[in-house]
Amino acid sequence: MAQQARAIRTRRAILNSAATVFAERGYERTTIGEILVRAGVTKGALYFHFASKEDLALGVLDAQMLDVPLTPPAIKIQELADQAFLLTHRLQRDPVVRASVALALDSGATSIDRVAPFQAWIDHLSDILTVAKARGELLVHVNVTDSATLFSGAFSGVQAMSQVMCDRQDLAHRVSVLLQHYMPSVCTPALLTSLELTAERAVTLGAEYDAILLRREQDQLADTPRQ
Amino acid sequence: MAQQARAIRTRRAILNSAATVFAERGYERTTIGEILVRAGVTKGALYFHFASKEDLALGVLDAQMLDVPLTPPAIKIQELADQAFLLTHRLQRDPVVRASVALALDSGATSIDRVAPFQAWIDHLSDILTVAKARGELLVHVNVTDSATLFSGAFSGVQAMSQVMCDRQDLAHRVSVLLQHYMPSVCTPALLTSLELTAERAVTLGAEYDAILLRREQDQLADTPRQ
Structure with missing residues (x-):
């Protein structure tokens, strides 16, 4: 469980850094190298969580959807x-x-x-x-x-x-x-x-x-x- | 008048080329050199119409607004x-x-x-x-x-x-x-x-x-x- 919590935090740190670099330079001009420097993780750690720059972008795009359940309101709309x-x-x-x-x-x-x-x-x-x-x-x-x-x-x-x-x-x-x-x-x-x-x-x-x-x-x- | 018509066409050709390059490469990665090649005009002609890359972008942005008057409808909305x-x-x-x-x-x-x-x-x-x-x-x-x-x-x-x-x-x-x-x-x-x-x-x-x-x-x- 401790290891899992650490893995969740590392994944989140990499996504944070990727998001910052994508936002600053746009998708095409971003390199994996820049994301590594920003996240302060090893290449191995990054590739453990994400297969490619495209995969990182998909991870960032996923962040739009809510992963926290809120109290459902009485009226559906x-x-x-x-x-x-x-x-x-x-x-x-x-x-x-x-x-x-x-x-x-x-x-x-x-x-x-x-x-x-x-x-x-x-x-x-x-x-x-x-x-x-x-x-x-x-x-x-x-x-x-x-x-x-x-x-x-x-x-x-x-x-x-x-x-x-x-x-x-x-x-x-x-x-x-x-x-x-x-x-x-x-x-x-x-x-x-x-x-x-x-x-x-x-x-x-x-x-x-x-x-x-x-x-x-x-x-x-x-x-x-x-x- | 003939000269004016030619100038309007040249300006339009430069804007068309600038638009194409901006759309392909994004604003930051576009260079004036690429627009010159695409438009097939001299540097002098381009700078006669536009002072800078920023000025070209403003010209493209202006194209959103309609410059052709249409028949006004009876209902304003x-x-x-x-x-x-x-x-x-x-x-x-x-x-x-x-x-x-x-x-x-x-x-x-x-x-x-x-x-x-x-x-x-x-x-x-x-x-x-x-x-x-x-x-x-x-x-x-x-x-x-x-x-x-x-x-x-x-x-x-x-x-x-x-x-x-x-x-x-x-x-x-x-x-x-x-x-x-x-x-x-x-x-x-x-x-x-x-x-x-x-x-x-x-x-x-x-x-x-x-x-x-x-x-x-x-x-x-x-x-x-x-x-």
Whole structure:
């Protein structure tokens, strides 16, 4: 178990360094050598976790998806809003998540599969919308695939614009505006007043997420024998 | 006049070449030398039109904005939809427009002002929304700046995703879905049925735009003396 906790930390350190170098130089100009120097690990350690530069990029791209389970909200469609607010929170604090969305939008990164992260988001949001529709939360004409694809694309543009304009300082507000325009076109009207779509929701969820992360790290530390 | 027509064509040829090289190599890795080779013009000709690589990038970024006046629609808010459909049409056929949006989203292009093209779109859409609101076409709670900023950001993400997923083949449909989600949240309900928000609108407007461009080129040719 101690060894596993160490391996998780090493993998995370390598991903952090890869993310930083990708973000600074773009995918094509990044070399494995630079990532090694930045991470301060041996070539052997890196290749134990990642087979190639492409594999490192895929690891960074994976960071977009949430690996921490949060309390499910009573209204299913709130989950779509919550995913957007949580990604906002993580974009503002985690360099790997930032590098992940930058890689997905990096049109110079022609040798990696940039379809996968978009498709993963579309599939994830489609699942949420399908359940919401089955529960009668959505307007009957809603096309689940179209609405999920739109939200994924729109979110990615809103965050890119916020990054260019003000280094994502207004992102929670921009995401709130996106949700306030999106929800009336997919939700039944009676449900709208029960949804939490303001920037405060990003703060509440962010705190819950941070607490879970901290607990997880403490659990990992407890597994490591004292030196 | 003949000289002016030639100058316009030379400037356009240089911009086309710059756009192609920017799109292939990204802003930072592009050199003026490569653009000269591609355009087949002298250094003197290039520097007559553009002061620097940055100036070339600004010229490419400018290509996003429409320089052809179209017939204004009877309903003001239709103009916002029409701008989106026209940009769709131009993104599918003009390499300079494609390079322009790629540059605006190129996070490696740190030495150029990428705020300007986003701000130009926000301002342009804000003007349309302000007039639409004054004419009573919009819901009373609509915040013009927020709605204009959202649409600019969402469009840029929708087109980027469509480019990644299928080389923009489904872009007219994606933009139509965006508009069909956006309009019910900003427009008065009675107006919605009068709006044209399907992909066919992109075809009609594209044809009108192409016809105006062709006429303009013929006028320029008529100004050039026969050899």
